Amino acid sequence: MAHRPVGAGSSFTFTAGAATTSSAFSVQSSVLRVVAVGGSAYIAIGGTPSATTTDYYVPAGGTETLALTRASNRVVGVTTGTTTTITVPEGTQVPFGVGDYVSLTVSGQSYYNFAHQRVQSVDSSAGVNGYYQTRMTVNYNSSGIVTAFSSTDANIINSNKVSAHGTGAGALYYQQVQISGDA
Numbered sequence: 447m448a449h450r451p452v453g454a455g456s457s458f459t460f461t462a463g464a465a466t467t468s469s470a471f472s473v474q475s476s477v478l479r480v481v482a483v484g485g486s487a488y489i490a491i492g493g494t495p496s497a498t499t500t501d502y503y504v505p506a507g508g509t510e511t512l513a514l515t516r517a518s519n520r521v522v523g524v525t526t527g528t529t530t531t532i533t534v535p536e537g538t539q540v541p542f543g544v545g546d547y548v549s550l551t552v553s554g555q556s557y558y559n560f561a562h563q564r565v566q567s568v569d570s571s572a573g574v575n576g577y578y579q580t581r582m583t584v585n586y587n588s589s590g591i592v593t594a595f596s597s598t599d600a601n602i603i604n605s606n607k608v609s610a611h612g613t614g615a616g617a618l619y620y621q622q623v624q625i626s627g628d629a
Contacts (some may be wrong), residue, residue: 447627449479455621460487460612465496467609468620470562471517472549475622480608481509485616490609493547495565498613506616511625514606517541521550521600522579524558526588529566532545532602536579546604548584553599560586562605 452475460466462485468622480489482504489504490497491512504510520542523533532550542548546565552558563586570580610618 447625449625450621452622452624455619457617457619459617460485460610460615462612462614465490465498465609468607468618470547470549470607471515471622472603472605473542473622474603475539475624476514476516476623477623478512478514478608479509479621479623480504480512480620481619482506483617483619485612485614486551487610487612487616487618489618490611491606493562493606494546495607495609496568496592497609499611501611504618506614511623513579514567514622515604518544518601518603521552521602522557523581523587524550524552524595524600524625526591528585528589530560530563530584530588531581532584533579533581534602539570540580542568542602542604544568544584547606549605550584550602551600552595552597555593555595555597555600557591557593558588558595558597558600560584560588562607
């Protein structure tokens with residue numbers, strides 16, 4: 447089985463009897479490889495995970511590959527305010543649900559960028575207020591942006607965090623990978 451790294455790997459330390467959570471990362475692959483070093487840990491992945499002793503167990507020195515759900519779409523409109531409304535191209539759907547976390551990258555207008563914000567609602571109704579595209583509202587205050595959205599290269603992608611609840615002190619290393627060959 448061969449692993450191809452996707453994006454940058456990272457790590458964090460954990461302690462016994464408590465959950466420690468990583469920084470957010472954009473989901474770029476369907477697989478997350480985790481390695482527990484120095485101590486065993488229970489692992490949880492999600493928007494706001496807090497691992498407990500009922501989550502996935504990785505023994506000290508153990509390596510596991512865990513599934514991720516990758517989702518993204520092109521963005522054709524951003525409406526600013528105390529929440530931010532994202533519009534995707536007509537004929538496509540927002541691949542996120544309420545409660546998911548997303549990050550926005552806008553080429554040439556980086557002041558629109560945000561990371562790891564919660565999806566509040568998704569509207570796929572046809573013809574609402576003249577819009578025929580699917581729109582979603584994100585819990586991100588963009589009211590300070592006064593420049594009109596005009597980028598032709600903007601992307602919204604889901605994001606996650608990893609949490610480890612240690613049975614002893616240690617470190618968790620994690621890296622998104624693509625897997626090829628026999629498992």
